[in-house]
Amino acid sequence: MLKSFLIKQLDVARRGVIQEFKKGNKKTAIKNATVLAGYLSAANVGTRLVRDLLLGRDIEPEQIPTQAMWALTGVYGIDKYTTDKYLKEGKPTEYVANFITPATPIIDAVAKTGKKGLDALYGEDVDFKPAFKAIPLIGPLAYNWFGGGAEKYNERLEKESE
Numbered sequence: 001m002l003k004s005f006l007i008k009q010l011d012v013a014r015r016g017v018i019q020e021f022k023k024g025n026k027k028t029a030i031k032n033a034t035v036l037a038g039y040l041s042a043a044n045v046g047t048r049l050v051r052d053l054l055l056g057r058d059i060e061p062e063q064i065p066t067q068a069m070w071a072l073t074g075v076y077g078i079d080k081y082t083t084d085k086y087l088k089e090g091k092p093t094e095y096v097a098n099f100i101t102p103a104t105p106i107i108d109a110v111a112k113t114g115k116k117g118l119d120a121l122y123g124e125d126v127d128f129k130p131a132f133k134a135i136p137l138i139g140p141l142a143y144n145w146f147g148g149g150a151e152k153y154n155e156r157l158e159k160e161s162e
Contacts, residue, residue, distance in 0.1 A: 009076060016036060017036065044068075045067050048067060048071065057154060
C-alpha cells in the first residue's frame with residue numbers, strides 16, 4: 001500500500017511539475033512544485049508532531065525545519081532512518097533492496113520474539129518490550145509508554161541536537 005502511495009505521489013509531481021516544465025510553463029511548474037512541497041511538508045510534520053505528543057516524546061522546535069525536509073522527501077521514499085542506516089554506511093544495494101521490498105515488521109518481531117523465548121528457556125535475561133512495536137494498533141503506544149520507547153527516542157533526539 002505504501003509503495004502504491006509513493007507511485008501516486010511521483011505521478012502527481014510528474015504531471016504537475018515536470019510536464020508543465022517541458023511544455024514551457026516554467027512559472028507554473030515552479031509554482032506547482034512550491035505548493036506541493038509546502039503542502040506535503042506541512043501535512044506530514046503536523047502528523048508527526050501529533051504522533052510524538054501521543055507517544056510521550058519530547059518535541060524540539062528547532063528540529064521542525066529538519067523534520068519538514070525529511071517529511072517532504074519521505075513522501076518520495078527517502079527517509080531519515082533508511083538514509084542513516086544504509087546510505088551513510090555505504091550500502092546503496094541494501095538501500096535499494098529495502099526500498100523495493102515491502103515492510104514486514106510483524107514477521108520480523110515474531111521471529112525475534114521466538115528466538116528470545118528460546119533464550120529465556122535457557123535462563124538468559126531477555127527483554128521482550130521491543131516486540132510490543134509490532135502488535136497491530138496498540139503496539140507503538142504500548143512500546144513508547146511502557147516499553148521505554150519514548151525514553152530511547154528522547155535520548156536519541158538529545159544526542160542529535162548536541
